[in-house]
Amino acid sequence: MDGLNFSHFALQEFTLAALAFCICGLIFLLRAKFPRLSGRAEDLHSVQSMHTKLTPRVGGVGIFGALALSTLFAPVQVSERYADFILATSVLFTVGLAEDLGFHMSPRRRLLAAMAASLLAIWLLGVWLPRTGIPGLDMFVDHWAIGVPLTLLVTAAISNGFNLIDGVNGLASLTAIVAAIALSQIAQLAGYTTMTHLAMMVAAGIFGFFLLNYPFGLIFLGDAGAYTIGFVLSWFGIAILLNAPDVSPWAILLTMYWPVADTLLAIYRRSRSNKDVSAPDRLHVHQMVMRALEICILGRDQRRIANPLTTLVLMPFVVAPPIVGVLLWNQNQNAFLACMGFGVLFFGSYAAAPSLIRRFRLPSSNKGQ
Template sequence: MPNLPIELMSISFGLSAILCVLIFVWFERASTASRKRTDTSAVQASHSKPTARIGGLAIVLALGTVVGLYQNAMSWHISTIAFVSALPVFGVGLAEDLGYLASPRKRLLAAAVSGAVFISLMGQWVPHTGIPGLDIALQWSPFAMMFSLFLAVGISHAFNLIDGLNGLSGSTALAAALALAAIAHQAGLAEHHDLLLMLAAAILGFLVFNFPFGKIFLGDAGAYVVGHFLVWISVSILWNASNVTPLAMLLIFFWPVADTLLAISRRLSLGKPIAQPDRLHFHQLVMRGVEIILLGRRKRRIANPLASLLTMPFIFAPMVAGVLLSDDHSNAAIACVAFAVIFTTTYKTGIWIAPKLRRSACPKPADTSNTEQRLKDHRALMLLRDPIK
């Protein structure tokens, strides 16, 4: 069945795109009163027009269809198990997207339940990390399972945190799926490779309408489910391919992991709750730089996708390194350190420059909306530069 993945990829892409169109049309025709979630007033919002945020529904339905077709051609395998295990976190995320608010704690718990289902059905978890002391602890199965759940929940949540600009989280997920598919192909893991390509096709069908102008958003259901699929497939690759270094997986997930760790450290340094949203993520800093230097605040519809394009090289470069160094632990470790230094230095430089650019800019009177939030952001920037203040 050499053409089966190509046929299913086409179905996955087409069905995802069609469903996105139907969701967009439904949302545009729905009355304002029936829209329980718009999010335009959220602190971290990067858009000004109410937009459907259930793109994850299109991805899951498309993927579920092709997994079902794939199941008819194959025996019980990772594709079906991965899909079944994703249902708990998908359900809770979709409830949040539809306006039946689910707290971050409930979403994280649902992600843990989904991970536990995967472990129980597949019997696979993180087998090793390349860190001697930690690898000894991972020989005890209960600890290895809890460690795997901790990592998986964190990475799933990280995909939700970077879902702040048009195409950013979707493009990250698409690139990660393709990078993992390349590693699975090198390791001879055909089922993993096929599932990742079908997932990539479904994400691409969504991206057609998400980038550049954000006609539909991924939402919590989409971000958590995509993160769940990617992280547990990567765990399964490590389980089945002993020559693949775990640091290659870290490079593939480098951007969402780095952005999440940065958000945690930033909020702790400012004395804020870890779960409290803000507008100081790397991609948000890039977008405001584009607005201040190039376009102005009244052209956010252009600044939003342009900021995504400017951020993507930082996202894709570690993934390319992860594929090239998938069986080279030492050089993968060096690459991880190098990208961490680049990420931190670039962000700190942006934090240092941002207040200067803000002071040097001369906004027009019509461009003074949301002044209170901008002042809060400015104070936060100054505190990050000098936490003693």
């Protein structure tokens, strides 16, 4: 029976991956006929741009299509509530898609959309973040006046975090796939098997997009895709905490550590420079790594190689925290210490990066500097 269930689930996950792949592939093929699908020329000149050619940025359509289909595959006991959750997610997806299609939606509007989607999820499901792993704070999180605002903050921050790391081919989608698999494993270890299947379905849908995004960047996630996967994964983490009391919130944080750390770094960096925290820049970790590859190893005319190579370089750092999160899934103190340890490594490496780049830069890179 277990073998039959595994085959059944594997077929569902293959179907979701295939659907996302086909939708993204169709968008890529039709990009010339529908200008709004082909990308935005101004993106090539934006301060945070890491690409050199016009590319469709509506890959989120494929991922959301897989999410919508996954409601048919959800376990019967949660199918109605899961459908309600996807309905709430559609609010954020719609606003993100409007931005991707050229209808300007400011970062503030997108964050408000993330909070509105979370409010709708709270209203439809009647739940919010149940605990934080911080003893003093956990005494009050059960009350809606504390728990609801905290849930809005956490889910909006993680949604925005995935958008911030969406700068080089494959990085955001790889991070999301690893996070979904890690959440699935934590749910399995905790005996919450419903989430095991749901998280793997999300990983499958994102993988379908990943096949066209990496390494050549034929299509991008866009805001609809990045915000949606961050929103879904953050709420999956909340669902695990609600249904598996032994799971540490810090272990859940470790599964999505990279986008959270990058968001905190961006807030600190921009606040220190007296800039709007939502203002774009070229100082994210993936941007620093790509420039380091160009300056120190490949040369400045090798962007097509440096872009996907950046994801490979960062992959061990992206994957390590979720692995530790799975290993420490029910050890709250150790998971907290792991978060602090990865924080020291993350921020310390970032602080040391500029001096290392200057030390090892190619001689020809000094020209024009």
